[in-house]
Amino acid sequence: xxxxxxxxxxxxxxxxxxxxxxxxxxxxxxxxxxxxxxxxxxxxxxxxxxxxxxxxxxxxxxxxxxxxxxxxxxxxxxxxxxxxxxxxxxxxxxxxxxxxxxxxxxxxxxxxxxxxxxxxxxxxxxxxxxxxxxxxxxxxxxxxxxxxxxxxxxxxxxxxxxxxxxxxxxxxxxxxxxxxxxxxxxxxxxxxxxxxxxxxxxxxxxxxxxxxxxxxxxxxxxxx
Numbered sequence: 001x002x003x004x005x006x007x008x009x010x011x012x013x014x015x016x017x018x019x020x021x022x023x024x025x026x027x028x029x030x031x032x033x034x035x036x037x038x039x040x041x042x043x044x045x046x047x048x049x050x051x052x053x054x055x056x057x058x059x060x061x062x063x064x065x066x067x068x069x070x071x072x073x074x075x076x077x078x079x080x081x082x083x084x085x086x087x088x089x090x091x092x093x094x095x096x097x098x099x100x101x102x103x104x105x106x107x108x109x110x111x112x113x114x115x116x117x118x119x120x121x122x123x124x125x126x127x128x129x130x131x132x133x134x135x136x137x138x139x140x141x142x143x144x145x146x147x148x149x150x151x152x153x154x155x156x157x158x159x160x161x162x163x164x165x166x167x168x169x170x171x172x173x174x175x176x177x178x179x180x181x182x183x184x185x186x187x188x189x190x191x192x193x194x195x196x197x198x199x200x201x202x203x204x205x206x207x208x209x210x211x212x213x214x215x216x217x218x219x220x221x222x223x224x
Contacts, residue, residue, distance in 0.1 A: 004039075008031050008032070008035050009031075011032075011034045012027055012030075014031075014063070015027035015028075015030040015031050018063070018067045019067060030066050030067065034059075034062065034063065041054075074153060075143065075150060076153045076154045076156075076157045077157075078132075078136070079132055079143075082131075082136065083113075083121070083123070083128060083131075083132065083186075083191050084191045084192065085135065086132070086135060091111065091131070091135065092111050092128075092131045093112050094109070094114045095115045095116070096116055097176065113131050114127070115183070116188065119187065120164075120185050120188060121185075121186045121187075122181075122184070122186075123184040123186060124183060125147060125170075125171055125182075128184065129150070154170070155170070160184075164185035164187075171184055172185050
């Protein structure tokens with residue numbers, strides 16, 4: 001038991017370093033998982049099924065897998081998935097900039113957290129953050145990062161890039177209705193998913209033209 005406890009503490013320290021910015025229990029869960037996996041590897045080594053080099057290599061690979069998988073629970077991922085959930089459930093809405101203010105779909109919706117066009121969501125930072133925090137609270141958990149720390153993690157994860165931010169701010173100006181606003185630019189594919197975003201663009205184009213969208217599968221091979 002003493003050796004297992006020492007191994008657990010060592011694993012937890014490694015996991016904490018590898019999962020900075022994630023939920024506090026993530027490192028503990030990884031430490032328990034790797035304790036069991038390494039124990040199995042040591043047993044296989046002791047009975048001659050694998051070598052010491054195999055043991056080291058397989059353990060390193062397992063660490064990479066579990067830490068990569070744990071990033072799905074990173075607050076930046078939670079933020080994006082929560083925005084998508086809010087939009088789908090009508091718990092929040094965005095104004096579609098591809099329509100003029102007078103058109104249907106172009107008016108300011110209730111519970112608005114930002115705007116969108118064919119490529120981006122332009123989120124009002126504080127409003128969107130509060131909406132996500134409220135959703136997390138309703139689900140029985142607190143959102144784990146402040147807005148400033150969320151920005152930092154979104155930069156690390158490639159959600160916010162030099163093309164969508166400025167050197168001094170995570171937000172970027174966007175002129176809407178003749179007024180400039182500082183908004184959080186998020187590519188639609190990161191919230192909608194690539195297929196949903198592509199289909200939405202296709203539908204938007206069809207609605208504004210005389211062309212009928214055709215599924216790629218209906219096209220001859222040379223035109224795909």
